[in-house]
Amino acid sequence: MRAAFFILAVVTLIGAVGAIALRRLIHCALSAALAFAGLAGIYLMLGAEFVSFAQVLVYLGAVAVLIVFAILLTPPAAETRAQPFCKPCLLGLGVAVLVFGVVWSSVLASSVVWRPAATAVPASSAKLIGRALMTDAVLPLEVLGLLLTAALIGAVVLAWREKEGSD
Amino acid sequence: MPSLQDCLVLSALLFAVGLAGALARRNAIIVLIGIELMLNAANLNFLAFWRHGPHPEALTGVVFTLFSIGVAAAETAVGLALIIAVYRHTRSTDPEDWQRLKG
Numbered sequence: 001m002r003a004a005f006f007i008l009a010v011v012t013l014i015g016a017v018g019a020i021a022l023r024r025l026i027h028c029a030l031s032a033a034l035a036f037a038g039l040a041g042i043y044l045m046l047g048a049e050f051v052s053f054a055q056v057l058v059y060l061g062a063v064a065v066l067i068v069f070a071i072l073l074t075p076p077a078a079e080t081r082a083q084p085f086c087k088p089c090l091l092g093l094g095v096a097v098l099v100f101g102v103v104w105s106s107v108l109a110s111s112v113v114w115r116p117a118a119t120a121v122p123a124s125s126a127k128l129i130g131r132a133l134m135t136d137a138v139l140p141l142e143v144l145g146l147l148l149t150a151a152l153i154g155a156v157v158l159a160w161r162e163k164e165g166s167d
Numbered sequence: 168m169p170s171l172q173d174c175l176v177l178s179a180l181l182f183a184v185g186l187a188g189a190l191a192r193r194n195a196i197i198v199l200i201g202i203e204l205m206l207n208a209a210n211l212n213f214l215a216f217w218r219h220g221p222h223p224e225a226l227t228g229v230v231f232t233l234f235s236i237g238v239a240a241a242e243t244a245v246g247l248a249l250i251i252a253v254y255r256h257t258r259s260t261d262p263e264d265w266q267r268l269k270g
Contacts, residue, residue, distance in 0.1 A: 020188025092190030
């Protein structure tokens, strides 16, 4: 079981590193999709089947395709720069390593992580999640619906191609 | 089932990788991918703490993660539309070229 988790974790990390380190943009998008898929597997191992399927639907089905479309719609200029990383690249990497060091050391120092977990898989069927969404979380659910509608309209308005001359 | 510590370390690694991508790359789309990776690391933390917490039957972690995925989808759609809109004006997806609003 632990070996399966490590395989999924390595796949996820390879996908994540590839998503930010590869040179071709389309490879970055496909690599990010690999990371999202690995995370869906890890969610499945954690006993959250519904979230895992939502991850596959939303991230692999929608976000990855959206990113690919955005890459196709923004071809690079003729004089592509050879350097894909910006000047203070080392500074950004240093900040990331620093953040990881702080989080990692605090995880290792925490006493919470050593508590034994409940072995029984908690019931998290779609029925129970639906009931929780419709009772306790009904207000956030409605707000999220409003947000998604606004985002849909906003994305269409932003990406609308303006007529030549009206610019 | 993966232990809480394994999940937290993986999540920290994912967050650091996403942060490095968001800070160091010169393409706005990769910056957005980095932000998505950081959001996913947070989702993994939510689920790990839900699974290892004292009251997993309350389903708080699962519900919160679902909301997080929904908000991330909206953010990606608007973010990519913004990148495309700015690209039409500057013919570039490099944030360093977007300096018209610089004071």
